[in-house]
Ligand SMILES: Cc1ncc(C[n+]2csc(CCOP(=O)(O)OP(=O)(O)O)c2C)c(N)n1
């Protein structure tokens with residue numbers, strides 16, 4: 306029989322510990338597959354965040370550094386600058402990248418660091434129990450805004466792609482929406498493009514992935530996909546913001 | 550032939566870093582250490598290295614973390630408020646057992662403080678500083694020559710122990726000009742780094758991490774760190790003594806106050822008071838054994854610091870009640886002059902004070918009253 310699907314060499318044998326239906330698992334696989342397809346597994350250094358994906362070092366078969374909360378772009382900068390012929394990426398949640406780590410991501414982008422950033426926007430703090438994130442939608446209930454995000458108290462969600470696209474530094478910025486077969490294919494393509502850009506020496510690339518957290522949204526995975534399509538894309542429209 | 554140059558302490562550090570084959574410098578401007586990033590911005594690229602002015606001290610120390618994880622010699626430099634910001638990163642670096650060098654040109658504090666010399670970051674430097682059970686090997690230069698010489702030593706210690714090393718100095722040591730012998734006779738040791746995350750070519754993948762969910766594994770790390778620090782205590786404790794053998798009173802000071810105390814020792818001896826000086830070169834590991842030995846021999850101590858009394862606690866721990874430990878400190882950026890220290894010494898010998906001209910070099914006169 307013909308083999309049509311196989312576990313990528315980019316992943317270790319460790320079983321994912323993520324909740325069922327969580328986007329982290331499939332996004333890890335896409336990054337791992339990309340590294341294998343581009344034949345860069347043995348020259349890639351990944352930087353994992355503080356957040357649910359902190360355990361990325363158990364799942365990816367490339368070298369991994371675990372960074373402090375929000376500091377992954379600075380750590381990636383340190384690696385890339387001293388070994389520029391290696392491929393360096395960070396993988397960060399919205400609390401990590403858009404709250405505690407805003408300075409690091411903005412300045413890595415402004416410097417045009419030749420790294421690839423995979424940004425998982427699930428509108429909540431998964432690991433710590435579903436608190437409000439900088440990307441939490443207006444009226445979305447979380448454990449620290451139990452009556453819903455109120456702009457008068459909590460301000461407004463941050464649009465990372467739009468913000469970074471105002472800079473001259475970045476080369477490629479895209480927001481993707483993996484909620485359908487086409488959406489998954491597009492997400493994979495975007496991730497691949499972010500790595501190809503780095504290989505070509507084009508500079509900073511960021512892919513924002515509209516994601517879910519079934520556990521803390523208290524939804525089934527299917528319901529979270531519907532929420533992404535119907536609510537999240539209104540605030541965070543998918544698209545290519547920069548590609549140069 | 551070795552080159553001699555007139556340099557500031559801060560600049561001496563930079564030449565020392567080049568002699569140490571430092572690969573990368575990441576920093577953020579703050580007085581009184583600005584010469585360091587300024588000179589490094591030229592020296593690093595000129596010597597095939599990397600220089601980045603980071604967006605903050607947080608970013609700078611995390612760039613150091615990344616470069617060190619990649620197996621390169623990396624350093625950062627700052628002054629007190631900036632060093633506070635680096636503490637999270639320093640804790641991660643210590644926990645991940647990575648080598649790096651951190652320079653603190655201390656200023657007056659707490660808070661924003663001022664840009665004048667201080668030594669109030671001693672606790673932060675030698676007790677760990679950030680969260681968790683770790684220590685920084687801490688070196689205290691007292692001359693510009695030391696600033697140059699200590700950099701290769703600091704990088705070697707960092708590599709040997711896979712631990713951050715701090716160079717703890719003050720604005721005077723950083724800003725003063727002295728002649729330096731830019732020799733190159735440093736031992737060149739090769740430190741293999743099979744743990745480096747630089748691409749898993751022909752090996753299984755490496756992980757640089759400080760997350761240990763399993764309490765037994767977490768404790769194992771803490772025990773491993775402790776064993777390293779005990780080894781450092783045995784092998785790396787460095788200090789310098791002046792006239793301690795016959796001394797009745799031993800001054801203990803590091804950095805700039807140690808230089809001043811060296812003058813005080815001469816002044817006191819001219820007046821017949823048997824005074825010596827012990828100058829710790831490594832603040833961690835601390836020369837506790839030598840201090841205890843001196844206490845056992847009946848000496849008493851006076852610790853002089855530009856703080857309200859921090860190192861004095863380590864001296865008291867070492868002395869363990871065997872002898873008197875007095876303290877004299879100035880803060881706020883005020884550097885104690887020899888006369889005022891001499892008066893403290895005189896008082897401890899039951900002698901009246903001399904008039905202070907507030908001129909560090911002025912000859913001392915007996916008070917008329
Ligand atoms: C300095 C610091 N502050 C807070 C935390 C606690 N913490 C761990 S994960 C996390 C939030 C992560 O959320 P996000 O980045 O959105 O990732 P997710 O878990 O949703 O994937 C926080 C606040 C920490 N580890 N370190």
Ligand code: SF4
Pocket residue numbers: 322323324327328329357427431432517518519520521
């Ligand atoms: S808590 Fe949320 S983000 Fe974390 S693994 Fe579970 S579903 Fe995914």
